[in-house]
Amino acid sequence: MPGLELINLRAMMPTLFPAVYGLLLLVFIPLLKHDRRWQWSCAVGGMFVSVLVPATMLTQWTFGLEFIETAAGVPGMAMVHLDQLALWLDVIFGIAGLLAVLVMPAYLRRAGAYRPEIFPLLFFSVAGMSMMVSTENLVMIFVGLEVFSISLYVMCGLARERIVSVEAALKYFLLGAFSAGFLVYGMALVYGATGHLDLPGISAAISGMGEIYSMPMLLTGAAMILVTFAFKIGAVPFHFWVPDVYQGAPTPVTAFMAAGTKAAAFGILLRILHSGFGSSEDVSGRWLIALSVLAVLTMLIGNLLALVQDRLKRLLAFSSIAHAGYLLLALIAPLEIGAKNVLFYLLAYTFMTVGAFIVLSLFQGEEGEDADHISQIAGLWKRRPILSLAMGVFMFSLIGIPPMGGFTGKYMIFIAAIKSGHVLLAAVMGLAAVIGAAYYLRVIVAVFFKAPEADLIERIEVPGAAVIALLIAVIGTFLLGIMPSLVLEPLAHVGTALLP
Amino acid sequence: MIPLALLGAMTSLQTIVLGLIALVAIIAALGVVLHRNPVVQGLFLVLNLLAIAGLYALLGAYFFAVIQVLVYAGAVMVLIIFVIMLLNLQPAARGGSGLTPVFFAFVLGLALVSLLVRAGRSFAPPEAALAEGFGSVAQMGSSLFMGYFYPFEVISLALVAAMAGAILFAKRDLEG
Numbered sequence: 001m002p003g004l005e006l007i008n009l010r011a012m013m014p015t016l017f018p019a020v021y022g023l024l025l026l027v028f029i030p031l032l033k034h035d036r037r038w039q040w041s042c043a044v045g046g047m048f049v050s051v052l053v054p055a056t057m058l059t060q061w062t063f064g065l066e067f068i069e070t071a072a073g074v075p076g077m078a079m080v081h082l083d084q085l086a087l088w089l090d091v092i093f094g095i096a097g098l099l100a101v102l103v104m105p106a107y108l109r110r111a112g113a114y115r116p117e118i119f120p121l122l123f124f125s126v127a128g129m130s131m132m133v134s135t136e137n138l139v140m141i142f143v144g145l146e147v148f149s150i151s152l153y154v155m156c157g158l159a160r161e162r163i164v165s166v167e168a169a170l171k172y173f174l175l176g177a178f179s180a181g182f183l184v185y186g187m188a189l190v191y192g193a194t195g196h197l198d199l200p201g202i203s204a205a206i207s208g209m210g211e212i213y214s215m216p217m218l219l220t221g222a223a224m225i226l227v228t229f230a231f232k233i234g235a236v237p238f239h240f241w242v243p244d245v246y247q248g249a250p251t252p253v254t255a256f257m258a259a260g261t262k263a264a265a266f267g268i269l270l271r272i273l274h275s276g277f278g279s280s281e282d283v284s285g286r287w288l289i290a291l292s293v294l295a296v297l298t299m300l301i302g303n304l305l306a307l308v309q310d311r312l313k314r315l316l317a318f319s320s321i322a323h324a325g326y327l328l329l330a331l332i333a334p335l336e337i338g339a340k341n342v343l344f345y346l347l348a349y350t351f352m353t354v355g356a357f358i359v360l361s362l363f364q365g366e367e368g369e370d371a372d373h374i375s376q377i378a379g380l381w382k383r384r385p386i387l388s389l390a391m392g393v394f395m396f397s398l399i400g401i402p403p404m405g406g407f408t409g410k411y412m413i414f415i416a417a418i419k420s421g422h423v424l425l426a427a428v429m430g431l432a433a434v435i436g437a438a439y440y441l442r443v444i445v446a447v448f449f450k451a452p453e454a455d456l457i458e459r460i461e462v463p464g465a466a467v468i469a470l471l472i473a474v475i476g477t478f479l480l481g482i483m484p485s486l487v488l489e490p491l492a493h494v495g496t497a498l499l500p
Numbered sequence: 501m502i503p504l505a506l507l508g509a510m511t512s513l514q515t516i517v518l519g520l521i522a523l524v525a526i527i528a529a530l531g532v533v534l535h536r537n538p539v540v541q542g543l544f545l546v547l548n549l550l551a552i553a554g555l556y557a558l559l560g561a562y563f564f565a566v567i568q569v570l571v572y573a574g575a576v577m578v579l580i581i582f583v584i585m586l587l588n589l590q591p592a593a594r595g596g597s598g599l600t601p602v603f604f605a606f607v608l609g610l611a612l613v614s615l616l617v618r619a620g621r622s623f624a625p626p627e628a629a630l631a632e633g634f635g636s637v638a639q640m641g642s643s644l645f646m647g648y649f650y651p652f653e654v655i656s657l658a659l660v661a662a663m664a665g666a667i668l669f670a671k672r673d674l675e676g
Binding site: 019022023026079080115117120121124125127128131137139140143144146147150151153154157158160189192193215216217219220221 | 668
């Protein structure tokens with residue numbers, strides 16, 4: 001079989017490991033049927049390795065370069081493109097998956113929705129995301145998108161006794177299928193206009209075209225591709241699914257979805273924008289205009305709608321829309337800083353948002369329902385001081401208060417926007433961040449300063465695994481704020497590799 | 501936008517056939533969306549898929565045309581019609597949404613169609629002739645297992661996930 005030499009398989013590990021591990025897990029779950037602890041331990045271990053594999057490969061980076069050279073000309077392997085961007089994103093998917101899987105069984109058992117099949121599905125979606133970002137081929141991008149999306153649709157509806165969970169799955173599935181249709185149509189148009197399915201080929205074809213105004217086909221295709229990923233990140237006006245799906249899905253799944261999907265979609269937007277359309281100012285310039293409009297709408301509307309939410313899962317859903325807006329702004333900056341800022345912010349966002357969702361997943365209401373109304377967390381400080389502190393850390397980081405990672409990320413995006421001449425956009429971001437502070441502070445006030453009210457959370461159970469997950473999230477949030485250079489230095493050259 | 505784009509490159513007889521097939525495809529697609537009886541909608545979908553098979557055949561991809569008829573218009577549609585009949589769906593009640601959404605949908609749809617027509621008109625067919633054996637089984641097999649080997653293999657993950665999901669959603673008793 002061509003293209004299956006050892007070296008290629010090794011370099012495909014970040015994608016293939018979660019894929020194969022998920023398949024094995026699916027096959028062997030019946031053997032572990034009666035021992036939930038074993039099922040879970042296998043999942044945690046596998047997810048840990050899924051973080052470790054890309055992380056080790058990042059430390060010995062020359063390997064990836066070697067791979068790209070070897071793979072060139074091997075049939076089939078042209079579909080895989082492993083670079084630092086892909087490896088960093090793989091690390092983020094793994095971290096989001098690991099944090100989610102740590103709290104998953106406790107939550108699902110309470111919701112009466114424990115199915116061991118969720119673990120393989122989680123691995124499949126990590127594999128799909130990894131597939132989508134480690135390629136330069138439009139076909140593979142679509143295949144990766146479908147693999148991770150389908151797994152996510154199923155995971156959203158896992159608590160099928162709850163009507164909201166089923167509604168979330170159906171809504172996400174129907175709209176997701178619709179948006180995937182846009183992606184395929186857009187790809188077909190781009191292929192029709194350029195004759196290429198690989199990003200470097202597209203880039204070369206575009207730069208040879210000259211007058212872009214005569215190519216409405218290419219521009220329409222590019223716009224349709226953008227629509228799909230704007231849907232996936234929940235950018236306004238493609239955000240209508242976000243609050244319902246985030247609220248309906250089991251909370252650990254929401255946590256993974258919020259961080260993982262965003263990382264995957266932003267990673268591939270970065271790649272398409274620079275490797276695919278970067279060679280022509282005309283095409284990438286139009287994308288940038290569209291991205292700026294999306295960024296402004298998303299930052300403002302996401303934050304404004306979050307102000308009026310009383311349910312915390314919904315509040316965090318709108319907050320995640322708002323953060324997609326900041327990330328869009330990071331994407332607009334020139335490549336060398338843009339790529340670095342996007343990845344840094346995604347990493348910080350993963351720690352703080354997944355952390356906040358994990359705290360929420362611990363609150364149980366009557367009959368195992370989510371207890372996420374803002375009145376229910378009033379006076380949490382008196383009942384659970386340490387948990388409240390963790391919640392405070394995530395909220396402050398989401399606002400962007402100095403010692404936390406959220407601040408560093410926001411600050412860098414803000415400065416980059418000003419330096420690249422988008423002063424107006426930076427001003428909108430500042431305004432949006434101020435609006436945003438209001439609702440995060442509302443949560444903080446409720447937790448620390450309000451007296452407990454009547455309809456409190458029934459029970460708060462903090463299993464050991466949740467403590468570990470929260471510790472990882474808190475340490476990550478602080479580390480990115482206190483020692484950002486730890487990540488920023490290795491990130492420095494990620495962007496330049498994307499140039500065609 | 502194949503019809504508009506390829507008009508110039510085709511002989512007149514092909515053009516007529518193409519026009520007929522395209523017309524059938526569009527009418528059938530409208531029927532899927534607009535008809536209120538699920539069974540009739542399903543049958544319109546069969547017609548639409550058959551028309552698409554006709555387009556493949558016109559483009560010289562005969563193997564694809566056959567597969568399209570066998571798999572989609574045949575096997576998949578039988579399943580869909582089966583499910584519709586088993587569920588005993590009633591025709592959807594008329595009304596529901598007011599005029600405003602319909603108006604917006606119409607305007608936006610018109611904008612999209614005009615954009616796509618513009619896009620299609622700008623299409624310049626490549627000058628190179630089709631390769632020898634284009635659309636044959638051998639050619640398709642070699643492209644599946646050589647150039648597209650990796651996506652061909654990993655798409656099965658999506659199928660596995662979908663299958664697991666179908667079982668998780670539909671199985672009556674999930675305990676254990």
